[in-house]
Amino acid sequence: MSRLSRTLPTAGWIALSLILCLLGGGGVADAQSPTLALAAVPVYPGQSGVPVELTLSHINSVEGIEIGLQTSSALLEIDDVILVGGVLEGLPLELSLVEIAPGGQSATIRWILDSTVPFDLFLPPGQNQLLGTVLCSVDDDLLPGQSLTLDFVDGLGSPPLDNTVYASSIPRDPVTVSGVLSHFSEHQLAFDTAPTFPGAVDHLVDVILNNEVNIQGFSLAITYDPAVMTCTYLGIVDTITELSNAEFVEEIIDVVPGEAILGVLLDVLPPYGQQMIPASGVPLPIAKMHFSIDNSVTGSVFSPIRFTDGIGTPGIENLLVIGGASIFPETVDTFLEITGSASFLRADADRNRRLDLADVVLTLFYVMGICDGCPPITCMAALDANDDGRVDMADGIWTGNYLFSGGPPPPPPFPNFGPDPTPDNLTCDEY
Secondary structure: OEEEOOOOOHHHHHHHHHHHHHHHOOOEOOOOOOEEEEOEEEEOOOOOOEEEEEEEEEOOOEEEEEEEEEEOOOOEEEEEEEOOOOOOOOOOOOEEEEEEOOOOOEEEEEEEOOOOOOOOOOEOOEEEEEEEEEEEEEOOOOOOOOEEEEEEOOOEOOOOEOOEEEEOOEEEOOEEEOEEEEEOOOOEEEEEEOOEOOOOOOEEEEEEEEOOOOEOEEEEEEEEOOOOEEEEEEEOOOOHHHHOOOOEEEEEEOOOOOEEEEEEEOOOOOOOOOOOEOOOOOOEEEEEEEEEEOOOOOOOEEEEEEEOOOEOOOOEOOEEEEOOEEEOOEEEOEEEEEOOOOEEOOOOOOOOOOOOHHHHHHHHHHHHOOOOOOOOOOEHHHHOOOOOOOOOHHHHHHHHHHHHOOOOOOOOOOOOOEEOOOOOOOOEOOO
């Protein structure tokens, strides 16, 4: 996969290479060496869209950066690299190129700000400057206590690329700090969602909780970009919280645009039955959000959704109530990908983001019209398992053959989410 903003003119690239060779030769490692670092992030098995921040610390002006990244295991995949919120966002970069290898186990990044003397465009000296965010996915087979790393590796790509920071016109070998993605060891709040598209209505974002003990209540304080999307719902319907018979639920949406707050207490009324969200040891939705996406969004946009302590009046924190005490969990933000068309997983009829027997049954029930209680079909394109432009018995049979008889897999978008590469008349209003 490749992300290309603007191609550096060949003459400019040659000139930059000659200048750097004359001034510094190969990469230089000394007391002025910059530092490239990736963040440490708690994760749960099957989590997608995990943001791993990439930062730069340096004492010289920086005109260019080249990075090679590699995962420590097939359990970890690199999905994308984005500039949202970083020091490079919005700059007229001469080259912005991210190439992700098939399978997502490695990636190369080239960011060139200015290749021409006197280097008018550069990053001034600074510490822990956010360059961008690496979005990753973690496999379902991640084990409790297991950690995965995202490492800086030289010699990746073709032609081979070494980790280099071009600082004050000299190519320097940076000190590097690997990213660590560890199976959650304590309580954690995270988001779970799928890509959406401009004009989408009530797009689902789950708020996920990993809890190792019973929970008596919680509060959520969440922010998002109101210029891009509007929160239409924040509540507990169809979650473990609803099943636990919560007695107090209060939501506050958009009193300040872009802010949403939810407070929940399980047992506040007599007779006190000690209702709690039980310790599960697995990630489960405790709340759900729905967003409508502005029609004016163009191109591919990554819009942040964050757990933001202190919003509201008085300020609300993201916290859990455990044993009558307030406990602050780990939080992991997300970036909602908004593309030009709906993204989905082909053959995933029940929209749970994986294929199993339920998808076969739901497809066949829909075709035969024998399931009044089945969930509504909001993405007909996903039911078209064989991609022939219609939904019929053949789609359920295709999915069943793939799952249980070694048949061919569904055509793209599969096994990864994405827009339909062969558009037809089947719609996908919500996924």
